[in-house]
Amino acid sequence: MKIQIKLPILHKQLLYFEHALRRNYSTEHGTIPHKILKRMDAWQIHEYCSEVQLTNTRTPIINSPNDVLIKVEAASVNPLDVAMSNGYGSEMIGFLRKIRTGSELPLTLGRDFSGKVISKGFSPCKSKELQVGQQVWGVVPVHLQGSHAETVLVPNAVVAPQPSNLNPVEATSLMYAGVTAWSALYIFGGLLFRSIQGRRALVLGASGGVGSIAVQLLKAENAVVFASCSTDAIPFVQTLGADVVYNYNDPDYVEIVKSNGPYDIILDAAGLGPEDYLKNNWNCNAYVTLTIPLLKNGDQYGIFGGLLSSATQFVLPNLKAVSQGSTIRWALFQPLPQAIEHIGKLVSNGKLIPTVSEVYGFNDLQKAYERVGSGHLRGKVVIDMLKQSDGLTPVKGEREENTKEEGQ
Numbered sequence: 001m002k003i004q005i006k007l008p009i010l011h012k013q014l015l016y017f018e019h020a021l022r023r024n025y026s027t028e029h030g031t032i033p034h035k036i037l038k039r040m041d042a043w044q045i046h047e048y049c050s051e052v053q054l055t056n057t058r059t060p061i062i063n064s065p066n067d068v069l070i071k072v073e074a075a076s077v078n079p080l081d082v083a084m085s086n087g088y089g090s091e092m093i094g095f096l097r098k099i100r101t102g103s104e105l106p107l108t109l110g111r112d113f114s115g116k117v118i119s120k121g122f123s124p125c126k127s128k129e130l131q132v133g134q135q136v137w138g139v140v141p142v143h144l145q146g147s148h149a150e151t152v153l154v155p156n157a158v159v160a161p162q163p164s165n166l167n168p169v170e171a172t173s174l175m176y177a178g179v180t181a182w183s184a185l186y187i188f189g190g191l192l193f194r195s196i197q198g199r200r201a202l203v204l205g206a207s208g209g210v211g212s213i214a215v216q217l218l219k220a221e222n223a224v225v226f227a228s229c230s231t232d233a234i235p236f237v238q239t240l241g242a243d244v245v246y247n248y249n250d251p252d253y254v255e256i257v258k259s260n261g262p263y264d265i266i267l268d269a270a271g272l273g274p275e276d277y278l279k280n281n282w283n284c285n286a287y288v289t290l291t292i293p294l295l296k297n298g299d300q301y302g303i304f305g306g307l308l309s310s311a312t313q314f315v316l317p318n319l320k321a322v323s324q325g326s327t328i329r330w331a332l333f334q335p336l337p338q339a340i341e342h343i344g345k346l347v348s349n350g351k352l353i354p355t356v357s358e359v360y361g362f363n364d365l366q367k368a369y370e371r372v373g374s375g376h377l378r379g380k381v382v383i384d385m386l387k388q389s390d391g392l393t394p395v396k397g398e399r400e401e402n403t404k405e406e407g408q
């Protein structure tokens with residue numbers, strides 16, 4: 001009986017000491033502004049299929065020696081953010097987030113950032129490279145809380161010093177879309193292991209966030225780049241360096257693309273998918289698509305059922321493709337340091353230029369989501385955190401109302 005009464009007290013004391021230790025020994029304490037240490041404003045969803053809400057919530061704290069806390073200065077808005085706010089990936093990504101952070105909701109979206117290091121863990125490998133106060137850029141893995149907030153906590157592997165020739169808005173416009181384009185081409189398209197110099201590559205959706213960067217990555221490798229977009233985007237895609245630009249509104253588009261083949265690689269950054277590719281009968285070695293049904297299947301059939309139906313949807317079209325001498329590859333955003341480094345080098349050499357289509361203030365995030373949701377973008381939509389305007393009162397984080405704030 002005596003032990004039963006004392007255990008909760010002991011547990012509380014252990015938690016207190018654990019937090020004290022984290023504060024004092026895993027971060028460069030004393031460098032964090034008081035206001036930022038305690039609470040921050042973040043755009044969150046509190047349930048799926050609801051509008052993002054400006055929420056006053058707890059600032060994340062360093063939990064591991066590899067963590068870096070960033071003061072966000074700019075973050076891009078991607079179709080994925082809008083889709084996730086509508087419940088896309090809630091089964092699979094939600095499951096991962098629950099394991100990693102202990103809770104699924106509320107969820108802060110935003111998959112990249114440009115900002116300054118506020119605080120960092122004492123990781124031996126990267127601690128020299130990243131300094132408190134340094135201007136950095138990076139991406140946020142999909143299962144972690146995002147960057148549409150005043151601060152974001154990320155592993156140091158996905159943070160790097162930002163090239164000095166970019167401002168925060170330009171920098172973040174290249175991050176999530178750039179790392180996705182790099183993942184699709186270099187990992188799933190295999191360019192890490194072979195050269196595409198002088199070979200023919202076709203980018204579908206070249207006017208979009210991912211496609212416009214993919215064209216530039218391929219031109220930097222001296223590939224012969226074919227690109228597709230709609231009529232009004234042709235001049236924009238030409239300025240990216242595409243050698244041949246196809247107009248997908250042209251009634252003869254499918255035939256023209258086919259007659260110019262074969263292609264070494266086709267990157268589908270247009271949201272089309274393997275069915276379209278097989279129907280069009282375009283000739284290529286590798287068709288790499290960013291439109292994959294994995295998360296959608298997970299939402300529909302649960303994690304196990306989703307994996308099973310995705311396996312079928314992967315194998316069957318591939319059987320047909322292989323019989324035609326091609327392969328269909330599903331590409332996923334990979335938050336890898338090599339991708340950030342590659343993009344940084346190209347930016348510094350002037351071989352990759354940002355294409356920002358619209359900039360919104362932090363308080364106008366809902367408008368930015370609407371804009372991205374309506375599509376037909378030419379480059380990226382970016383949130384500029386320094387462009388805050390008055391008039392919005394953040395709601396208090398639901399799950400925290402009864403929780404005593406840490407550090408109070």
Ligand SMILES: NC(=O)c1ccc[n+]([C@@H]2O[C@H](COP(=O)([O-])OP(=O)(O)OC[C@H]3O[C@@H](n4cnc5c(N)ncnc54)[C@H](OP(=O)(O)O)[C@@H]3O)[C@@H](O)[C@H]2O)c1
Pocket residue numbers: 078079080177180204205206207208209210211228229230233248268269270271272289290291292331332333375376377378379
């Ligand atoms: N698997 C992953 O990890 C991952 C990661 C990021 C993105 N994605 C997916 O990749 C795709 C591209 O993302 P994003 O951020 O670049 O989207 P985005 O900015 O909306 O770009 C899509 C572009 O595709 C163009 N397009 C539409 N239909 C086309 C067609 N039939 N032929 C040629 N171009 C066409 C659109 O041009 P118009 O305006 O003229 O229609 C638009 O510019 C999206 O489907 C997204 O969901 C997947």
